[in-house]
Each structure stands twice: as C-alpha cells, then as structure tokens.
Amino acid sequence: MAVTCVIGVQWGDEGKGKVVDLLARRSDFVVRFQGGGNAGHTVVVGREKYVLHLIPSGVLHPGVRCVIGNGVVVDPAQFFQEIADLRARGIAIDGGNLHVSERAHLVLPYHKLQDRLAESSRSREKLGTTGRGIGPCYMDKAARVGLRVADLLNPPRFADRLRANVEEKNKLFTAVYGGEALDAAAVLAEYEGHRERMRPFVCDTARLLQEASEAGKELLLEGAQGTLLDVDFGTYPFVTSSHSDAGGVAAGCGLPARRVDRVVGVLKAYTTRVGSGPCPTELKDAQGVDLREKGEEYGATTGRPRRCGWFDLVACRYSVRLNDVDVLAVTKLDVLDHLETLRVAVAYEVRGERTDHFPADVDALEEARPVYRDFAGWRRPIGGIRRRVDLPAAARAYLDFLEESLETPIQLVSVGSERDQTIVEGLPWISGSSGA
Ligand code: GDP
Ligand code: IMO
Ligand code: MG
Numbered sequence: 001m002a003v004t005c006v007i008g009v010q011w012g013d014e015g016k017g018k019v020v021d022l023l024a025r026r027s028d029f030v031v032r033f034q035g036g037g038n039a040g041h042t043v044v045v046g047r048e049k050y051v052l053h054l055i056p057s058g059v060l061h062p063g064v065r066c067v068i069g070n071g072v073v074v075d076p077a078q079f080f081q082e083i084a085d086l087r088a089r090g091i092a093i094d095g096g097n098l099h100v101s102e103r104a105h106l107v108l109p110y111h112k113l114q115d116r117l118a119e120s121s122r123s124r125e126k127l128g129t130t131g132r133g134i135g136p137c138y139m140d141k142a143a144r145v146g147l148r149v150a151d152l153l154n155p156p157r158f159a160d161r162l163r164a165n166v167e168e169k170n171k172l173f174t175a176v177y178g179g180e181a182l183d184a185a186a187v188l189a190e191y192e193g194h195r196e197r198m199r200p201f202v203c204d205t206a207r208l209l210q211e212a213s214e215a216g217k218e219l220l221l222e223g224a225q226g227t228l229l230d231v232d233f234g235t236y237p238f239v240t241s242s243h244s245d246a247g248g249v250a251a252g253c254g255l256p257a258r259r260v261d262r263v264v265g266v267l268k269a270y271t272t273r274v275g276s277g278p279c280p281t282e283l284k285d286a287q288g289v290d291l292r293e294k295g296e297e298y299g300a301t302t303g304r305p306r307r308c309g310w311f312d313l314v315a316c317r318y319s320v321r322l323n324d325v326d327v328l329a330v331t332k333l334d335v336l337d338h339l340e341t342l343r344v345a346v347a348y349e350v351r352g353e354r355t356d357h358f359p360a361d362v363d364a365l366e367e368a369r370p371v372y373r374d375f376a377g378w379r380r381p382i383g384g385i386r387r388r389v390d391l392p393a394a395a396r397a398y399l400d401f402l403e404e405s406l407e408t409p410i411q412l413v414s415v416g417s418e419r420d421q422t423i424v425e426g427l428p429w430i431s432g433s434s435g436a
Pocket of ligand 3: 012013014039040041042300301
C-alpha cells in the first residue's frame with residue numbers, strides 16, 4: 001500500500017484526469033491538494049465524457065473516497081453545481097465519499113471580479129487566467145485575510161470578516177478600477193445558503209489522510225495544472241498561483257512529504273499551453289493548427305484554443321527532475337499518427353548560445369529558439385494497440401528516445417481518450433486494461 005502522486009509535467013492538460021481515473025481503480029482515496037475550479041480534468045467512459053474541475057477524478061469509482069485538501073481553493077457554488085451534475089448522471093456523492101478540508105480557502109465573488117478586473121486592466125503581460133478567481137483567492141490567503149471553510153461554519157465570524165473584506169475590496173473596485181461596488185449583504189446571504197449544505201462534507205482531511213496512510217490505505221494525490229505553471233518553478237509570472245508540482249503535496253493536504261512513495265509524471269507526446277506566456281516549441285503555423293484539430297485541443301474549463309507545438313525535452317527534463325518523477329505516463333500519442341515527421345526540442349538556443357537549461361528569465365525563454373531533432377512518423381492509427389511491442393517501430397523509437405532522454409521509464413502510454421485505449425506496462429496496481 002502506498003501514496004502515489006500524479007503530476008502534470010508540462011503546462012497542464014496532459015491527461016491527468018484519464019490517468020488518475022485509471023489509477024483510482026486500486027485506490028482508497030483520491031486527493032486534490034492545490035488549484036481550484038481552474039482545473040478541467042476529462043475522463044471518458046464509453047460514450048460518457050466527464051469534465052471535473054473541483055471534484056477529484058476518482059469520483060467515478062464507487063468505494064473511492066475523494067478529498068479536497070486544504071491547499072485547494074473552493075468556490076461553493078461551483079462545488080455544488082459539479083455535485084449536482086454528477087448526481088444527475090448517476091454518480092453517488094455524499095459526505096461519505098467526498099470530504100472537504102475545513103482549512104480550504106473559499107473563493108468569493110470578489111475574487112472572481114478582481115481576477116477579471118486585474119486582467120482587463122493589464123495593458124501588457126495579460127496572463128490569460130481562467131477567470132475563476134484563483135489568483136486573488138491565493139493572494140488573500142497569503143495576505144491572511146482569506147475566509148476558510150471553517151469560517152463559513154462559524155456564522156458570526158464569517159459575517160463579520162466577510163463584511164470587512166467586501167468593504168476593503170469595494171475600495172479597490174471603485175477607486176482603482178472605477179467599477180461597481182459589491183453588495184455585502186447579497187454575498188453574505190448567498191454564502192449562508194451554502195453553509196448547511198457544505199457541513200456534511202467538511203472534516204479535518206489532513207488527519208483523515210494521515211490515519212488512512214498509517215492504516216496502510218492506498219492514496220492517490222491528483223495534481224492540477226502542471227509543473228510549468230507552478231508559482232515558483234513555472235514560467236513566472238505566466239503561472240497559476242499554487243504549487244502545482246509534487247512540492248505542493250505536504251502543504252496542500254497535510255500528508256508529510258516523506259510519505260509520498262512514488263511520483264507519476266503525466267506528459268503529452270507533444271506540447272500545449274493555454275493562456276499567455278512563453279512556449280518555445282509553439283507552432284504558430286498550419287502545423288500547430290493541425291495538432292490542435294487532431295488533438296481537439298480546446299480548454300476543458302474555458303473552451304479556449306490551446307497553443308500547440310512539438311515536444312519540449314528541455315522543459316520536460318527540468319520538470320521530471322524537479323518532481324523526482326519515478327514513472328512517466330505519455331498521453332495522446334495517437335494524435336501524431338498522421339505525421340510524416342515529428343520533432344523534439346533537444347536544446348534551446350538563447351541569445352546565440354546553445355543550452356539545455358530551462359531559464360528563469362521569462363524574456364530569455366521567450367527568445368529561446370528550439371534546436372530540433374527529427375523523428376520519422378508511423379503514419380498509421382495506433383488507437384487499437386494495447387501492447388508497446390505492437391506499436392509501429394517509429395512510435396516505439398519515439399517513446400524509447402523520450403524514455404532515455406528523461407532517464408525515467410514510461411509505464412503507461414495513452415493512445416485514445418477512452419479508458420481502455422491505454423498501454424500499461426510495469427504499473428502492476430492498474431492491471432486489467434492493458435492485455436500486457
Ligand atoms: P488534464 O487537465 O490533464 O486532466 O487534461 P484535459 O482533460 O484538460 O485534456 C486532455 C484531453 O485529451 C481530454 O479531452 C482527454 O479526453 C483527451 N485525452 C486524454 N488522453 C488521450 C489520448 O491518449 N488520446 C487522445 N486523442 N485524447 C486523449
Ligand atoms: P488542468 O488541471 C491548463 C493557466 C491559465 C493561465 C494561467 C493562470 O486542467 O491542467 P489561473 O486561472 O490559474 O490564475 O490562470 O494558468 N491554467 C491552466 N492551463 N490547464 C489547467 O488546469 C490550468 N489552470 C490554469 O490558462 O494561463
Ligand atoms: Mg485540463
């Protein structure tokens with residue numbers, strides 16, 4: 001029994017939802033430890049497609065307990081909407097299989113408004129946020145004026161702090177942004193309406209997880225976003241506001257860092273990014289459009305077209321090392337089926353110098369020109385293949401190269417969005433779908 005952490009290696013949307021759903025089959029708990037409703041994790045089961053934002057991607061498995069850890073920022077309206085949508089599709093959810101940390105911060109209407117106003121007032125360096133209030137909510141958490149789930153359950157305290165916060169925010173909205181003030185009474189009434197509905201889900205999730213781990217339960221920690229969007233190690237300032245790498249686990253769910261037994265890094269067979277910021281291998285031509293269309297690369301949360309490009313080994317090496325990834329899961333290999341040639345950036349040229357270093361200076365990264373190595377394509381559909389050995393030689397050569405270059409074994413290859421379109425080799429605890 002072990003604690004497994006699933007992390008996105010690139011800029012998000014690597015297919016974490018699919019991988020978590022597969023691994024969840026053998027898990028007792030699936031835990032989100034950072035991010036919030038900015039995430040969009042897709043799980044396809046037959047003809048059914050589920051897009052999860054706040055609720056962990058283990059929820060489709062009866063018997064799995066899902067946990068929203070203290071590091072997550074929770075928008076109650078979105079939380080209940082997601083529960084209602086899942087219930088309407090026959091998924092059972094109640095306080096027995098979904099737990100929310102009493103220490104999780106609440107996203108409030110002023111966070112969403114601030115997110116939008118800040119974004120529209122930036123003349124340069126717009127971040128292209130998801131508009132879910134994520135940045136402002138984490139700002140308030142760090143500024144020690146945030147409201148937590150525990151506060152919601154404490155009516156006098158909540159009313160008092162909420163009124164004070166709305167008053168402060170209104171100064172910003174009116175005096176700085178020249179916008180409208182929010183009505184504190186209306187916000188309060190809305191959140192008071194959430195209180196009793198929230199109560200059955202709330203507990204000390206850190207203790208729950210510590211005890212589960214001590215009792216030998218199988219725990220799966222589900223990262224949201226990706227390492228290159230991490231607030232410290234990502235392409236700052238074009239990042240999200242939480243720790244979306246494996247370093248976020250202990251602070252985000254209360255399991256001691258030493259308890260994590262293995263890290264699964266999920267990466268796409270090519271690169272995508274949604275929102276602003278550097279992306280050295282982005283293809284701004286017809287090739288990029290082709291990848292977007294073949295990969296159906298549109299944001300699962302905002303529907304925005306994702307920027308697409310070739311696989312970036314410099315960026316992925318940086319991420320794999322940072323997370324100490326044990327096992328790689330490569331997704332969307334099938335999207336490359338039709339290509340005659342595919343390319344991998346093996347180094348960057350930055351200001352005339354060749355380097356394999358992923359620069360912290362966002363301008364240097366913006367200027368980085370990828371140095372490519374070309375690979376032959378396989379030019380036949382692979383979506384029906386279930387063993388690595390049966391893949392076309394060119395596809396195997398591509399995977400072998402990634403595996404060797406990242407010095408990490410690839411134990412899962414995804415060749416389609418459905419659960420069974422997966423080649424699993426070496427991940428014994430999810431046997432069943434691979435035929436391997
Ligand atoms: P996440 O945020 O990391 O969970 O990823 P998203 O759900 O935002 O984006 C991944 C998209 O790719 C979803 O639409 C998945 O259904 C889809 N997907 C996942 N794996 C594969 C795959 O191997 N092949 C194809 N064609 N689509 C996949
Ligand atoms: P999943 O979990 C891809 C991006 C936004 C924007 C930046 C900051 O589905 O992989 P934010 O709203 O977080 O303040 O936006 O981060 N972003 C994501 N990109 N996948 C995600 O989540 C993302 N969550 C945030 O597009 O560039
Ligand atoms: Mg996503």
